[in-house]
Amino acid sequence: MEIRLDGKTAIITGAGGGMGKAAVERFLESGANVAALDIRTESLGELKKRYQEKLLVIDSNLTEQASVEAAFKEINEAYGRIDILANVAGIAQSATDIEEVSLEMWERIFSINTKAVFLTSRAAVPYMKRQGSGAILNVASISVERPRPGLNAYIASKGATVSLTKALAIELAPHHIRVNCVNPGPSDTQMLGEFTAAGADVESMKENTFRKSVPLGDLIQPQDIANALLYMSSDLARMMTGSVVNVDGGRGI
Numbered sequence: 001m002e003i004r005l006d007g008k009t010a011i012i013t014g015a016g017g018g019m020g021k022a023a024v025e026r027f028l029e030s031g032a033n034v035a036a037l038d039i040r041t042e043s044l045g046e047l048k049k050r051y052q053e054k055l056l057v058i059d060s061n062l063t064e065q066a067s068v069e070a071a072f073k074e075i076n077e078a079y080g081r082i083d084i085l086a087n088v089a090g091i092a093q094s095a096t097d098i099e100e101v102s103l104e105m106w107e108r109i110f111s112i113n114t115k116a117v118f119l120t121s122r123a124a125v126p127y128m129k130r131q132g133s134g135a136i137l138n139v140a141s142i143s144v145e146r147p148r149p150g151l152n153a154y155i156a157s158k159g160a161t162v163s164l165t166k167a168l169a170i171e172l173a174p175h176h177i178r179v180n181c182v183n184p185g186p187s188d189t190q191m192l193g194e195f196t197a198a199g200a201d202v203e204s205m206k207e208n209t210f211r212k213s214v215p216l217g218d219l220i221q222p223q224d225i226a227n228a229l230l231y232m233s234s235d236l237a238r239m240m241t242g243s244v245v246n247v248d249g250g251r252g253i
């Protein structure tokens with residue numbers, strides 16, 4: 001069954017990156033208006049030409065309250081409603097022993113992976129409450145369930161996102177706002193190489209560590225995540241809330 005989101009507005013953060021851009025394209029194909037937020041939006045030029053006013057591209061630093069609020073104001077002026085918020089933006093951590101992790105590194109990772117999810121959710125909820133419905137989707141990581149050494153700050157930040165997903169799911173259920181989370185496994189995007197320790201051979205790590213760690217035998221593609229997000233945002237998932245869905249080729253088993 002084809003999923004259609006005609007007349008709905010979806011906000012996708014991290015929209016200039018691998019999974020975010022795939023999600024932008026998938027949601028546009030399904031008929032939604034899409035607001036695409038990222039600090040790096042160059043990769044969205046071709047989609048903007050193709051979809052014109054159906055796609056609003058906003059340069060936004062999601063760690064800054066004022067930047068998030070300005071983006072939501074612009075989205076409201078363009079589309080007048082917010083039905084779906086997909087928090088895809090994130091940064092990796094180069095594998096680092098805990099005693100070498102600086103406070104600055106820890107705070108930078110939490111700032112985008114956790115604080116930004118709070119800021120965008122807080123901005124979206126008033127619209128969703130007014131409309132009496134909504135879907136918030138967070139992207140965490142399978143590393144929360146199956147950690148790798150040295151990703152201490154990253155895993156803790158994504159664990160907080162999983163907890164926030166459940167906290168908001170129970171809080172917002174009376175308003176028919178569903179909140180769910182996807183845990184990607186090792187995925188074929190630029191970020192994957194950024195998890196390797198400084199000086200490591202990135203290509204060999206991708207092949208010998210990451211791909212081999214997936215029982216289904218392949219890296220996850222950005223489109224696999226986009227498909228899960230589309231389903232979870234749609235009415236097909238109407239009774240799904242507080243769920244954490246692993247799209248990981250079995251890595252979490």
Ligand SMILES: NC(=O)c1ccc[n+]([C@@H]2O[C@H](COP(=O)([O-])OP(=O)(O)OC[C@H]3O[C@@H](n4cnc5c(N)ncnc54)[C@H](O)[C@@H]3O)[C@@H](O)[C@H]2O)c1
Pocket residue numbers: 013014015016017018019020037038039040060061062063087088089090091092112139140141142183184185186187188189190191192
């Ligand atoms: N690639 C993987 O193997 C993998 C595995 C598990 C989870 N994830 C998670 O999936 C999500 C998407 O990752 P991806 O693989 O597409 O990575 P990516 O690096 O291609 O995309 C991430 C995007 O987030 C944006 N971003 C970073 N900081 C920002 C900020 N302050 N404001 C606005 N945008 C900002 C970046 O500019 C980038 O475009 C992330 O949350 C990541 O943690 C990735």
